[in-house]
Amino acid sequence: MKRRTTTIAALGALLALTALTAQQAGATTVRVHYPAGKEGIGIIGNKGPMSWSKGVPAQRPEGPVNVWTYTWPDELGEVQMKPTLGEEKISIGGAYTLAAGSTVDIYPFFGAPFGKLTIVKDFASPQLNNKRALRIWLPPSYAENPAKRYPVLYMHDGQNLFDARTAAYGVEWGIDETMNRLIAMGKAEEAIVVGIDNTPERIAEYTPCCDPKYGGGKLDAYGAFVVDTVKPYIDRTYRTLSGKENTAIMGSSLGGIASVAIAQRYPDIFSKAGGVSSSFWWNNGAMIAKLPARVPVKFYLDAGTVDDGLPETTRMLEAMRAKGYRENEDLLFFKAEGARHNETSWAARVEKPLLWFFPWGSTKQ
Template identity: 75%
Template sequence: MKYIAIAAAALLLAQAPAGATTVRVHYAASGKDGIQVRADKGAAGWSQGVPATRDPGPLNVWTFTWPDALGDIQMKPTLGADKVSIGGVYKLPAGSTLDIYPFFGPPFGKVTIVKDVASPQLNNKRALRIYLPPSYGENAAKRYPVLYMHDGQNLFDAKTASFGVEWGIDETINRLVATGVMDEVIVVGIDNTPERIAEYTPCCDPKYGGGKLNAYDAFIVETVKPYVDRTYRTLPGKDTTAIMGSSLGGIASVLIAQRHPDIFSKAGGVSSSFWWNNGTLPAKVPDRVPVKFYLDAGTRDDGLDDTTKMRDAMLAKGWRDGDDLLFYKAEGGRHNEASWAARVDKPLTWFFPWGSARQ
């Protein structure tokens, strides 16, 4: 029996492709349609695909391999012969194995509202506005990075936005995913409350007070994130979790990420209110933590000088320009949703470039 087992193992090794570059396509395609592969090298071409092999078992995984000698591969799967996956091409370094989770339907995500989410930390309630990406209902095998954002009322719907202008986060992400420059993500918009100023700020500005940021921070980390991770198909690790906001929400995002580098790896401060409390935030930047920060400001009454001071203070603490600190000066940009909508593609594509998420 021992020799039979050894012989069987040797046979399997002999049949396995030596030095294979492999894609594993996770998708519940029917046997009739199946998954095909188009690529820039090998038997598969860009104009006509080659069938992938469905792995045995219940997981709906389709496999295709190329010899290592062909070098790096660029490819896209198709559903059947003609329906090409939405988004960008997938890049496989020679010798690698890449798991991908494509979709083939319309590139439109969906926003749902979760009402009356209680905050024991702040003793109040608010809604969460959850953007689920285009493939969420189509490919049940896929999990997603998550972006947490403040001022949820202003993100997706002009009817609920404070000044009748929305960020258009859903439309922007739909477009960036469809054109293959951004990965799909879940966005959690956290509504503000009448206590917005206090909740988004540390203590204490001489004019506006503030000081409930610690409790709001705890609400996100202890209540909102655990709820989202157990309710939706998220990638819950720090490398796939980001936080972003504007104005006071910008400083809230920066401070929360600085405090929790074990939870957030990316933070965006859009038109952040770094003037808060006579500019103490740029003056007291903590030591560098392993978080990527995006900072920006417009050139028209948008706190550009204070944001520049924050950028310079972070560089002095060890952040690296263009590596883990991206600063953008928005020419003509103002302190409003229209300006933020016009440039939100910059942090989105920097945080979540196409092909960056792994599961």
Template identity: 75%
Template sequence: MKRLKTALAAAACVALLADAGATTVRVHYDAGKGSIAILGDKAPMSWSKGVTATRLEGTNIWTYSWLDELGDIAIKPALGDKVSVGGVYKLAAGSTVDIYPFFGAPFGKLKIVPDFESPQLQNKRSLRIYLPASYEENMAKRYPVLYMHDGQNLFDARTAAYGVEWRVDETVNQLVAMGQMDEVIVVGIDNTPERISEYTPCCDPKYGGGKLDRYDAFIIETVKPYIDKTLRTLPGKEHTAIMGSSLGGIASVYIAQRHPGVFSKAGGVSSSFWWNKRQLVAKPPHVPVKFYLDAGTRNDALEDTLLMRDAMLAQGYRENEDLMFFKAEGASHNEASWATRLDKPLTWFFPWGGTRQQ
């Protein structure tokens, strides 16, 4: 009876605040026998002492509301003496915001799925999946997904083609901990001995190619459904991105152009836009996708990428709105160079506080 009275009193308080015009944070977290407090930059909250949130009866949702007249507020939830990892959460006056924090170590984990079969290409490869730091801690949370090619080169120097990795996991861990990007699942799709053919449209006079449509179908029809079925993803296009380098760069651009209903973000890092006499540069379609393009200044086909950027601008893309270009001074065509600027597409695609669970 006492618990019921407490819940009813809390609900009545929330209703009164709503009538008066209130801002509300809803913290989704299983605190066990503990409780969630809200730290903030305006009274009655402060950064040194939190205000205890109210747990909705029978749920792991903790709520706290304040009058709109306080204006916009920055907050962070706390669990005992632990403050949530990452940046602050900014709430506009009058809004109701759901957040899914975590309080443990900011290190994601790598999961490898070996011998993953491609019926489209009639071969097998591994999937190397980075799971965010909060994945096992906050079971209420779902995540955006970034699909990347050349999976062997992304996370481990021991499997990388030239002994140097992209440091994707380390970079994501750091950016999340610093509050510069939201947590994401990264799916690294290994390449095969047919890499050139699988990553390219038909057909370059020198290198041939031409299996990209089948590789495209492999991702859309086999990989993505598997990931969405087995992991806690946000499967909609607004939370789905694809990115790669070199031939993987043009594969990413091509696939996103063909499937703007699946991907809302695509990154072409040091992309091989020279392929088949600049076939992809001729007249790129204007689709509702955010594209990130870059190239280094040392033997990295910068001229071809600049031509692609200019062609996209001519088709109506707007720089820094749905097209970002970065010129990497002194950078070459290799994993070490790509690792140093990986933060740029990651923070543009998945800025801190940009993910909505619904």
């Protein structure tokens, strides 16, 4: 016991010395938001008194509860670090990179990297005069770290996203498994995913007016449903980051053109939109021919090489480039060799838009 007390005292003295040096030379600070209780928060890292094998204790300042702070001198330059819960539990996900002189707030978690799906049945749409389910995937830290808020991805065809038993053709996208994996590997930020079920009016709801063969034309009402009814419900019910910079929309096939069109109409709501195997053939390519002026939205588009609308998607890409969209800045395209127009192909590549929308280190609270 005496030896442990001596060790703790020594660490405390080292922490105080580090803080004093930082105040003199300029401070780089990490603020860890987590209900650590008696276990406390430690910091491991690649420089200074920190190492990847041995942490230093963070301090709880006078102020916000559950905010643990650690400071080091700017002269260390850029530092990579991770928080620990007590001495043994290391945070899930990637390392945090702090530039010299910065103050960074982080919201870690230490439990199993598995999110949770909740279903809201019979969610009413006043715009379309019908009801459907919302399938809401909450990321791994949601229940563990109540201080954290999250970006949101809205997706169409909710039945097909999480469960093969409800998927239209018995194959799911595996959005939950993919997100769990990317988060655990430290490749992607945590995000809430809202799957909006389709209805028997799917074709009409996901399309602008009007295809000579299939009709359609309820997309404006469906877009208003997403923006004016679904999103406000999600924002008031869950801990979201509600600004446009943290809001994305994505779908496949007709849901792909719905996502592109909704983002074009509401660039003040969405900053990211994904069109997977989008049906740009709709109404003889009218969306391509009547492409509006460039909007401040990042678009992800893809298509498979086997009966998946690649020629039309290529034309859409050319039209967007002509409007000023820049490759790999606000326009990303992926040609999926051998991929077809089905959930199996979409599940195999869905990590590409997820990583572009929510790369590790991109979310600011």
